[in-house]
Amino acid sequence: MHPAPSVIVFTTLSGLGFGLMFFLGLGLPDVSGWVAFVFFAVAYALAVGGLLASTFHLGHPERALKAFTQWKTSWLSREGWCAVLALMVTGLYAIGVIFLGQRWAGLGLLGSLLSLATVFTTSMIYTQLKTIPRWNMKLTPAMFLSFSLAGGALLAGQTTLAIPLLLIAALVQILYWRQGDQAFANAGTTLATATGLGDRGTVRAFEPPHTGTNYLLREFVHVVGRKHAEKLRVISFGLAFVLPVLLLVLPFNHLFAALAVLSHLAGVAVSRWLFFAQAEHVVGLYYGKR
């Protein structure tokens, strides 16, 4: 798949933002007044900034409101609902915490759950696609949720929670990569099944339909060199998990905490780039490509 910057920015930032919102809704950290304002402002900037970035790849962003209509079948529509509800409920809760010195725990909990639901629905947009075997796995939502929780705990300054959550996310990441590398072969879709000609011999793409490129090739066929991808995996893993955990186990220091957040953010962004760039769509088979 084409790794469009808008979707990478969107999933990375809003995953982190809704992760932070989850902890704030639970009253972690238990802050009020201006400190709370700053925490909520960061969460909203990340979540809303990500959502706005995602509209950049639309052909007709001015019609975006129509996307709320098909929640019965469409995960993209459900994501829209969850995001708006999470932002509204958490907003009300934030007003209480910041201005009224009140912590409406029930409302906060609801906001937390809606925040997680938003991340889950985002992941299901990708997971539901049988055409992209690397995404069509249970580990995809597990990865989105574990990343969001780890990043959220890190941003919320919950060191004792952040370390185990980062370790869990790291484990999910490794499993995702391992299973993902087998997914296309395991799905069993080949040029033989795509053309129905497999039982008469070995099928080879002889001539593409056009001499030039097209939307399908630009959108769905993106080749990342194997060596290149392995290097990026190491970089992503080091930045997203190893470095933040090391920084957290050192004696607490505001600079180290900030560095841990930035490093995690950069690592997750690289992981998301790979998530898109390495995903192979079955339509590539028709073009003799992966």
Added chain:
Amino acid sequence: MTQLPQSTERKMGLVIDLDTCVGCHACVISCKGWNTENYGAPLSDQDAYGANPSGTFLNRVHSYEVQPAEGAAQLIHFPKSCLHCEDAPCVTVCPTGASYKRVEDGIVLVNESDCIGCGLCAWACPYGARELDAAAGVMKKCTLCVDRIYNDNLPEEDRVPACVRTCPAGARHFGDLGDPDSAVSQLVAERGGMDLMPELGTKPVNKYLPPRPKDTIEDQIDILAPLLAPVAEEPKGFLGWLDKALEKL
């Protein structure tokens, strides 16, 4: 609505004969010609006369080479447009309801004025049958020429899809695949029509007829061959001596 109908009254679709398709791309051109001037936004081209042309097409013809375990390889031309799947994943993913499957004839269409151009339906289609138009920013796909097949303003013989009407080899057939007695259904039954990527569970309405087996070449290519056995033999006697002597020179 993006909820798929339980069943459709008819299943209109195409049957594509891989045995007779000659790979001339006439259907590609007639499809683009008809659909760029009729239903919905035109099918735009970018850099059409430049070094790197590309454009939106609803129907494309691939060519594949099939190498059997023994014997010569075979070239098969392979037209591909929307298969109007019964279990169309492209419809259910659409957040706006722009994509839908019609109850009356099973045609899968996009209502362009509702489409936000998110591209998710193209991601969900295994067959590459949907293309986001770069100029209009909306999703384009085969309409089964819905504006021809019911069009009373056209002479009766033209009330079929443009690609079917134009195919010089008669490789594209149009009809109701839900009716077992229709000509297309009988053709499918007779020739062993097949689904593409059946493992993905999309249940395509369009069917592909596999190429017929080619004639096999027996050992004897030509019945006259035995009568034309070579007459030149090793020269003997004087000629043999002369041959060797000359070779030594």
